[in-house]
Amino acid sequence: MDFSDFINQYKNKLHSLFNVKSDIDELSLNRGLPDEIFDEVMDCKPLSVFIPEEYGGRGAETHEALSMLEASSYESLPLSLMMGINGALFLQPVANYGQEEIKQPIFDRFLHENNMGGLMITEPDFGSDALHMETSYQRVESGDGDAFQVSGTKHWAGLTGAADFWLITARKESSSGGLGRDIGFFIHDSKRGGIEVEEYYKNLGLYMLPYGRNKIDITVPEEYKLQPKSIGIKMMLDVLHRSRLQFPGMGIGFLKRLMDEAITHCKERYVGGQSLFNYGQVKKRLNRLQSSFTVCSAMCAFTSENVPLTKDVSNMDLTANAIKTYTTDLMQQASQSLLQLTGAKGYRLDHIAGRALIDSRPFQIFEGSNDILYQQISESVLKSMRKLKLKNLYEFLSEYKLTERASDYFTDLLDFKIDHTLAQDRLVELGKILSRVISLELTLRLGDKGFNKDLINNAVTVLKTDVERMVASFANEKAPSVVEDYEESSSWLESILPQHAHSQ
Numbered sequence: 128m129d130f131s132d133f134i135n136q137y138k139n140k141l142h143s144l145f146n147v148k149s150d151i152d153e154l155s156l157n158r159g160l161p162d163e164i165f166d167e168v169m170d171c172k173p174l175s176v177f178i179p180e181e182y183g184g185r186g187a188e189t190h191e192a193l194s195m196l197e198a199s200s201y202e203s204l205p206l207s208l209m210m211g212i213n214g215a216l217f218l219q220p221v222a223n224y225g226q227e228e229i230k231q232p233i234f235d236r237f238l239h240e241n242n243m244g245g246l247m248i249t250e251p252d253f254g255s256d257a258l259h260m261e262t263s264y265q266r267v268e269s270g271d272g273d274a275f276q277v278s279g280t281k282h283w284a285g286l287t288g289a290a291d292f293w294l295i296t297a298r299k300e301s302s303s304g305g306l307g308r309d310i311g312f313f314i315h316d317s318k319r320g321g322i323e324v325e326e327y328y329k330n331l332g333l334y335m336l337p338y339g340r341n342k343i344d345i346t347v348p349e350e351y352k353l354q355p356k357s358i359g360i361k362m363m364l365d366v367l368h369r370s371r372l373q374f375p376g377m378g379i380g381f382l383k384r385l386m387d388e389a390i391t392h393c394k395e396r397y398v399g400g401q402s403l404f405n406y407g408q409v410k411k412r413l414n415r416l417q418s419s420f421t422v423c424s425a426m427c428a429f430t431s432e433n434v435p436l437t438k439d440v441s442n443m444d445l446t447a448n449a450i451k452t453y454t455t456d457l458m459q460q461a462s463q464s465l466l467q468l469t470g471a472k473g474y475r476l477d478h479i480a481g482r483a484l485i486d487s488r489p490f491q492i493f494e495g496s497n498d499i500l501y502q503q504i505s506e507s508v509l510k511s512m513r514k515l516k517l518k519n520l521y522e523f524l525s526e527y528k529l530t531e532r533a534s535d536y537f538t539d540l541l542d543f544k545i546d547h548t549l550a551q552d553r554l555v556e557l558g559k560i561l562s563r564v565i566s567l568e569l570t571l572r573l574g575d576k577g578f579n580k581d582l583i584n585n586a587v588t589v590l591k592t593d594v595e596r597m598v599a600s601f602a603n604e605k606a607p608s609v610v611e612d613y614e615e616s617s618s619w620l621e622s623i624l625p626q627h628a629h630s631q
Contacts, residue, residue: 133185134194137171141202144168151203152477159289160206160335168206169241173199177214179222179436182234187222189373190431196376197427201384204486205335207377212285212336213237215370217244217294219436221314224353224362229314233292244292246366247281251340254283255499258360262343263300264311273349277313280325280342283493287339288324291317294353295343296363310363312353313345321345332485356439364441370494371451372434372443375426378454381487382423385461386416388479389468403468412464414585419457421586422566425573426450445507446529448500449562455490455497462487501558502551508561509547518544524564533567536591540598552607560597563590 128136144164145151154160160168176191178184185191192214200207221233221244236242253260262279277297284293293315299307315322327339355362390413393403403409430450434440440447462483466473473480491497508523517523521541524534534541541564549557567590574583616622 130185130191130194134191134198137173137195138198138201140167140171141198141206145202152479152482155334155482156477158334159337166241172238173210174213174218174237177218177222178234178238182222182231183238184234187219187436189434189436190427193373193376193379193427193431196373197380197383200377200380202380203335204377204381204483205333207380208285208333209243209336211370211373211377212245213243215373216246216366217292219369220246220294220312220353220362220366222436223365224312224355225314226350226352226354229350233314236291242291243286243289244294245284245286245290246294246296247284247341247343248296248363249283250280251282255496257296257363258308258310260296260298260310261306262295262297263306264297264313264347265300267346269346269348271348275311275313275347275349275352276345277315277347278344280340282340283328283338284341285333285336285338287337287341288327289337293317293322295345308360310359312355312359312362313347314351314353315345315347316351319345331488332482333489361441364444365439367494368440368443368447369434371447372430372440374451374454374490374494375423375430377490378458379420379423379427381458381483382416382420382461384479385465385483386413386420389413389416389465392469409468412468415589416461416464417582418586418589419461421573421578421582422570422590423454423457424578425566425569425586426454428573428576429569445504446565448495448504448507448558449529449565451495452491452497452500452504452558453562453566455487458487458490459484498555501556501562502554504558504561505549505554508557509545509549512545513547518547520545529565530561530568532571533564536567536587537564537594537598540595543602550606553601553604556597556601556604560594560601563594563597566590567594 144167145154149164154164173195175183175185176195177187180186196207196211199210218234218237221230225233237244248257248260250260250262260279262277262281264275264277267274267276277295279297281295295313295315296310297313299309299311301307321344323342325340325342327337330336330338353362390404393409393413396403462480466480466484469478469480472478475481476485511527512518512523515523520543521534521538524530524541545557567587570583570586570590574580
């Protein structure tokens with residue numbers, strides 16, 4: 128099927144399912160997705176966009192994958208996340224690193240049996256510190272030949288208890304009981320058992336996806352172990368960076384929906400005898416929503432053109448982290464704005480504003496907490512500057528391929544020396560600045576392709592303003608301090624009525 132027909136059919140099906148046959152506002156109050164709706168969604172074969180053509184898929188074209196995620200998130204952000212988990216965290220890794228004999232049977236089950244797949248990395252004691260995971264594996268003999276015994280505990284894996292396949296990460300256990308430094312990936316078919324859901328979490332949002340804690344004790348045939356090109360850690364970076372680079376696919380449909388909802392509401396709502404649309408502060412919020420949509424569009428274009436399935440992106444940490452952090456910050460900011468514009472009625476789980484606020488928040492946490500990723504952006508730039516023996520930030524950015532045009536907008540502003548021993552909080556702030564400058568570069572490139580000039584100019588103005596404000600804060604910020612013994616002399620009542628306070 129031609130892609131335009133494929134994506135239009137999918138969009139029409141989602142609109143019908145969530146707005147005609149069912150009410151998405153009502154569905155959002157229930158855990159999970161009703162089987163009949165799930166089956167109709169999957170009958171459109173949305174996951175075929177992640178599967179190479181030689182295995183029966185649509186060809187694993189990046190722009191098709193992002194378009195499918197966009198169509199999903201316009202109607203339902205949790206649905207888009209479900210598709211993203213299946214694609215970026217299972218199907219794409221299997222396509223790139225799976226052994227040849229197991230690919231076709233697995234892809235067939237996704238294409239013809241509506242199967243689902245997920246990834247288990249996070250552990251109760253090791254979230255962001257994933258490299259120290261304690262889930263272990265060792266080679267064993269089984270009736271079917273060599274296999275691997277994998278055991279441990281994983282949690283916060285989307286589709287807990289619901290996925291048909293899992294990618295599970297573990298470290299090799301030595302004969303002495305120690306764990307190796309490298310990471311192994313194992314494909315587990317849920318039909319084989321061995322994963323016990325010890326607890327289903329009452330996640331605050333994203334009700335469509337089940338999360339929980341899983342006890343793992345499985346035997347995996349040797350052919351179901353992913354084969355890294357070099358080491359397992361580099362393979363994990365390739366998987367995670369590719370996923371982060373595709374976040375704009377989930378973000379763009381979500382942002383467009385919030386923008387549409389906000390504009391419609393403000394035109395129809397009258398306050399003080401005039402439309403909300405005419406108020407200056409309201410226009411400022413709508414302006415930022417449109418800017419967010421434009422920047423995210425630029426990111427989608429960049430990923431589509433620069434991140435084919437076959438490309439190893441393990442070394443694209445700076446780009447992946449900048450795109451993931453800023454996309455997810457934009458999503459949360461847009462949710463806050465829509466809720467402010469809709470007022471009290473938006474503060475409901477069965478209203479898109481309240482639901483968007485809660486559902487978009489974890490995007491700033493999972494697959495790398497934004498605070499940590501912003502720090503890593505700065506560390507990556509500082510490392511490159513040291514290699515080039517540069518200390519001036521503008522001098523580096525003016526020659527760096529992801530900021531060479533955007534840096535011209537900040538010739539004086541970023542013309543200062545960077546301390547290569549910045550404290551962590553300062554690294555985070557610098558990372559935020561750098562992510563905006565990179566986003567401006569991508570936005571300018573989108574403008575070259577004929578994208579709406581008014582939207583481009585709007586986004587450029589917003590990004591310039593944000594960078595100027597952030598640099599001013601960065602230049603004047605002092606080291607934070609925490610008062611440990613804060614309870615001493617900290618009663619407001621005692622400070623105004625000392626005798627009364629003592630008598631209580």
